[in-house]
Amino acid sequence: MPENPRRTLKLGAVLLGVGGPGQHHTWLDPQIPADASVDVRWYIARAQEAEAARFDHVFIVDSQYITPDSPHHYLSRLEPLTLLSAIAVHTEHIGLVATLTTSYSEPFDVARRLASLDHISGGRAGWNVVTSGDQGTAGNYSRDAHYDYATRYGRALEHVRVAQGLWDSYEPGALPRDREAGVFLDRSKLHALNHVGEHFRVAGPLNIERTPQGQPVIFQAGDSEEGRDLGAAVADAIFTHAANLEQAVAFRTELRERAAAKGRDPRHVLIVPGIHPIIGDTDEEAIARQAAVLGAKSFDKALAELGRPFGWHDFAQYDLDAPFPDVPSGESFRTQAEAVKRLAAEKGWTLRQVVEHQLAQGWSPFVGSPLTVADEIQRWFEAGGFDGINITVNSPADFARFTDQVLPILRERGVVRSEYESSTLRGNLGLPVPENRHTAALVP
Amino acid sequence: MPENPRRTLKLGAVLLGVGGPGQHHTWLDPQIPADASVDVRWYIARAQEAEAARFDHVFIVDSQYITPDSPHHYLSRLEPLTLLSAIAVHTEHIGLVATLTTSYSEPFDVARRLASLDHISGGRAGWNVVTSGDQGTAGNYSRDAHYDYATRYGRALEHVRVAQGLWDSYEPGALPRDREAGVFLDRSKLHALNHVGEHFRVAGPLNIERTPQGQPVIFQAGDSEEGRDLGAAVADAIFTHAANLEQAVAFRTELRERAAAKGRDPRHVLIVPGIHPIIGDTDEEAIARQAAVLGAKSFDKALAELGRPFGWHDFAQYDLDAPFPDVPSGESFRTQAEAVKRLAAEKGWTLRQVVEHQLAQGWSPFVGSPLTVADEIQRWFEAGGFDGINITVNSPADFARFTDQVLPILRERGVVRSEYESSTLRGNLGLPVPENRHTAALVP
Numbered sequence: 001m002p003e004n005p006r007r008t009l010k011l012g013a014v015l016l017g018v019g020g021p022g023q024h025h026t027w028l029d030p031q032i033p034a035d036a037s038v039d040v041r042w043y044i045a046r047a048q049e050a051e052a053a054r055f056d057h058v059f060i061v062d063s064q065y066i067t068p069d070s071p072h073h074y075l076s077r078l079e080p081l082t083l084l085s086a087i088a089v090h091t092e093h094i095g096l097v098a099t100l101t102t103s104y105s106e107p108f109d110v111a112r113r114l115a116s117l118d119h120i121s122g123g124r125a126g127w128n129v130v131t132s133g134d135q136g137t138a139g140n141y142s143r144d145a146h147y148d149y150a151t152r153y154g155r156a157l158e159h160v161r162v163a164q165g166l167w168d169s170y171e172p173g174a175l176p177r178d179r180e181a182g183v184f185l186d187r188s189k190l191h192a193l194n195h196v197g198e199h200f201r202v203a204g205p206l207n208i209e210r211t212p213q214g215q216p217v218i219f220q221a222g223d224s225e226e227g228r229d230l231g232a233a234v235a236d237a238i239f240t241h242a243a244n245l246e247q248a249v250a251f252r253t254e255l256r257e258r259a260a261a262k263g264r265d266p267r268h269v270l271i272v273p274g275i276h277p278i279i280g281d282t283d284e285e286a287i288a289r290q291a292a293v294l295g296a297k298s299f300d301k302a303l304a305e306l307g308r309p310f311g312w313h314d315f316a317q318y319d320l321d322a323p324f325p326d327v328p329s330g331e332s333f334r335t336q337a338e339a340v341k342r343l344a345a346e347k348g349w350t351l352r353q354v355v356e357h358q359l360a361q362g363w364s365p366f367v368g369s370p371l372t373v374a375d376e377i378q379r380w381f382e383a384g385g386f387d388g389i390n391i392t393v394n395s396p397a398d399f400a401r402f403t404d405q406v407l408p409i410l411r412e413r414g415v416v417r418s419e420y421e422s423s424t425l426r427g428n429l430g431l432p433v434p435e436n437r438h439t440a441a442l443v444p
Numbered sequence: 445m446p447e448n449p450r451r452t453l454k455l456g457a458v459l460l461g462v463g464g465p466g467q468h469h470t471w472l473d474p475q476i477p478a479d480a481s482v483d484v485r486w487y488i489a490r491a492q493e494a495e496a497a498r499f500d501h502v503f504i505v506d507s508q509y510i511t512p513d514s515p516h517h518y519l520s521r522l523e524p525l526t527l528l529s530a531i532a533v534h535t536e537h538i539g540l541v542a543t544l545t546t547s548y549s550e551p552f553d554v555a556r557r558l559a560s561l562d563h564i565s566g567g568r569a570g571w572n573v574v575t576s577g578d579q580g581t582a583g584n585y586s587r588d589a590h591y592d593y594a595t596r597y598g599r600a601l602e603h604v605r606v607a608q609g610l611w612d613s614y615e616p617g618a619l620p621r622d623r624e625a626g627v628f629l630d631r632s633k634l635h636a637l638n639h640v641g642e643h644f645r646v647a648g649p650l651n652i653e654r655t656p657q658g659q660p661v662i663f664q665a666g667d668s669e670e671g672r673d674l675g676a677a678v679a680d681a682i683f684t685h686a687a688n689l690e691q692a693v694a695f696r697t698e699l700r701e702r703a704a705a706k707g708r709d710p711r712h713v714l715i716v717p718g719i720h721p722i723i724g725d726t727d728e729e730a731i732a733r734q735a736a737v738l739g740a741k742s743f744d745k746a747l748a749e750l751g752r753p754f755g756w757h758d759f760a761q762y763d764l765d766a767p768f769p770d771v772p773s774g775e776s777f778r779t780q781a782e783a784v785k786r787l788a789a790e791k792g793w794t795l796r797q798v799v800e801h802q803l804a805q806g807w808s809p810f811v812g813s814p815l816t817v818a819d820e821i822q823r824w825f826e827a828g829g830f831d832g833i834n835i836t837v838n839s840p841a842d843f844a845r846f847t848d849q850v851l852p853i854l855r856e857r858g859v860v861r862s863e864y865e866s867s868t869l870r871g872n873l874g875l876p877v878p879e880n881r882h883t884a885a886l887v888p
Binding site: 027028030034035038044063064065066068072074075076077078079081082083085086088090104105106108109112113115116117119120136139140141143144170175177179182184185187190199200201202203204205207208209 | 482488507508518520521523526527530532534548550552553561563580583585626628634644647652
């Protein structure tokens with residue numbers, strides 16, 4: 001690898017069937033098994049397709065609370081790490097990113113399972129750090145009440161720090177396994193953590209050795225003040241939503257500055273928004289396709305979904321043509337609720353206008369012919385809108401349109417690379433291996 | 445399958461490298477990669493060998509606390525469910541049993557991960573329910589003190605009951621996924637649990653549908669009064685140690701009676717002791733091989749290990765030839781400590797005699813030529829000593845001796861079956877699929 005390799009666009013794929021944004025109705029698609037969400041063979045095949053297209057990683061979303069009214073793709077799905085371990089042994093290069101909440105898990109268990117995936121995959125594990133947004137999750141974990149917002153983010157930061165500390169339990173070379181000398185362990189290179197914090201007390205050491213990546217790659221999403229601060233503190237890569245290029249550049253600039261202010265190298269904080277490309281043979285065909293997809297979503301469904309960031313408040317009780325009602329934000333997805341209220345107040349919108357805006361929000365900035373979509377991705381990338389993209393699509397055919405028609409253009413232009421450059425996810429993302437804290441301390 | 449199939453011996457294998465009883469020194473064996481404990485390819489190959497020999501299941505042991513003095517095979521190993529998921533997609537028939545503690549886990553998470561493995565494997569998941577024996581585990585899970593014995597077992601029983609309740613969240617047919625009718629979920633067949641107990645409050649429902657086995661198979665080990673009671677209450681199969689046939693028959697008789705007293709069919713509680721067969725071309729060669737293996741274990745090491753059930757008490761401080769010292773039992777492995785003290789008192793043994801007895805305890809009742817070992821296994825099986833055996837060996841060559849030389853004799857005699865009889869672990873073990881509690885309630 002050259003010392004200053006040309007910066008290339010990183011590529012992730014939200015695995016179809018698990019349910020990313022825009023995947024709510026995939027079970028109706030005859031191209032997709034209706035029970036894809038629990039079909040490991042389906043996921044393995046999708047990951048292999050992404051690997052054949054030289055994607056850096058696949059990504060599994062998650063949640064841990066359902067009601068009969070939950071979206072279809074929440075109702076029954078495989079647990080992310082169990083799923084990714086099965087994918088790991090049927091792929092060779094692609095990164096494997098699992099969403100795991102810090103709100104209802106223990107850092108020792110999470111660190112251990114991710115380290116296992118990193119060993120099993122030969123250095124391809126990633127952790128998408130989230131806090132649980134659904135208040136109902138508390139009820140599945142023996143708690144009377146969900147954590148408040150500040151506690152959730154405080155717990156998340158401490159959780160990641162503890163996991164990182166546990167991943168350093170074994171220095172490189174701590175297990176010589178020298179049969180002739182009869183030495184399995186070099187005791188001087190095994191370290192307890194003895195962490196005592198506000199949310200966790202964890203003695204360690206972790207019962208698994210240093211992994212091929214040194215530490216699994218940390219992904220993070222969350223757009224609130226607390227979420228941005230957490231990402232700037234610990235994330236190697238940050239997921240976000242990008243409605244337009246100006247917003248994307250502003251977000252990336254801010255996050256890089258926040259990371260620098262924390263003493264980090266901003267080149268090692270990749271901004272990777274989710275994008276939903278809609279590709280047709282011509283721009284017109286793509287626009288018509290998007291209209292068909294969005295047209296399938298009803299006003300009533302959008303009205304019901306509006307309630308989510310307001311604690312599943314029922315907005316159907318109000319006059320659609322009266323000013324947007326004064327409803328308190330919920331504890332979960334608070335940032336979304338506040339953005340809706342701010343917009344409604346600024347524009348003086350009625351409830352109907354807010355819902356219509358929400359419907360239109362589903363429209364993607366990446367719609368058109370393969371050339372149009374490739375041009376737009378390149379423009380955003382070169383303008384500093386993102387370091388990579390995380391693709392969500394609605395069908396294998398849509399994914400194939402992107403890999404077979406858009407990617408060759410970007411590859412030809414050198415925007416994306418043609419081959420994997422490393423055997424690890426960290427290597428392919430151009431991220432350094434974190435030095436073990438116990439050996440780092442020895443360096444003058 | 446005939447209505448009353450002939451009872452056949454069930455076969456399990458402790459996967460070599462993870463470290464079962466007798467596997468402490470395997471890293472020194474040049475036949476075994478020194479880092480086998482984190483090598484997924486090693487485990488997959490071993491599981492495939494066991495599948496080729498028509499074993500019912502492979503079994504992964506576990507613990508979550510290490511010190512520099514821990515046995516080698518504890519120091520660095522893969523987390524059981526992550527490992528078994530990788531094995532699942534490289535095997536087709538063999539059952540996959542994961543040891544998971546109830547002491548430091550949440551039933552919602554455990555139920556979900558096991559259900560995922562059951563879907564991924566097409567109905568081959570098993571859960572070896574344990575309580576954490578090592579007090580130090582508390583320090584990795586933000587607790588000041590380890591649970592006391594009664595609390596550990598109370599928590600274990602409630603944990604399993606909650607997991608079983610969550611596995612019944614979706615009745616059969618709850619997800620019709622009828623595209624033409626547009627019906628994904630039949631809401632009348634999705635059930636919350638709303639469990640409120642002493643140790644857990646879990647609302648449910650679980651976010652994964654009914655699994656191929658209805659419920660993963662429950663294994664359990666633990667020889668104390670509390671352990672036996674837990675096994676009789678919830679286990680489909682019980683691991684144990686069998687020093688001689690009389691003990692084995694007494695244990696099996698007692699456990700079946702306990703299960704019957706709880707209203708269970710004792711035929712659905714399989715007793716499956718771990719056995720360590722040592723096979724030679726002749727009986728003499730096998731006995732010599734055992735002496736060589738046990739001779740490698742030093743008196744000093746046995747003296748140190750004696751301390752474990754006494755809270756890692758240091759017995760080296762005492763006169764070896766004085767009567768066995770009066771040391772209180774530890775909180776962990778209390779039953780072991782009490783058995784040692786009882787034996788020492790009954791026999792009037794010195795500390796040296798107790799340690800020598802512990803060393804001799806390692807001797808297996810299944811040592812000899814292939815014919816001798818096959819005869820002895822058949823004799824125990826037919827006398828009601830066990831329903832199956834869980835094989836631990838020290839090398840792939842030892843495993844091959846058992847599968848290639850002993851199993852054909854047992855197969856010829858009809859003691860073990862020649863082919864898998866079912867696509868699920870439950871089916872191969874001859875265990876019924878538990879009826880979903882919500883449909884069972886409808887039956888008059």
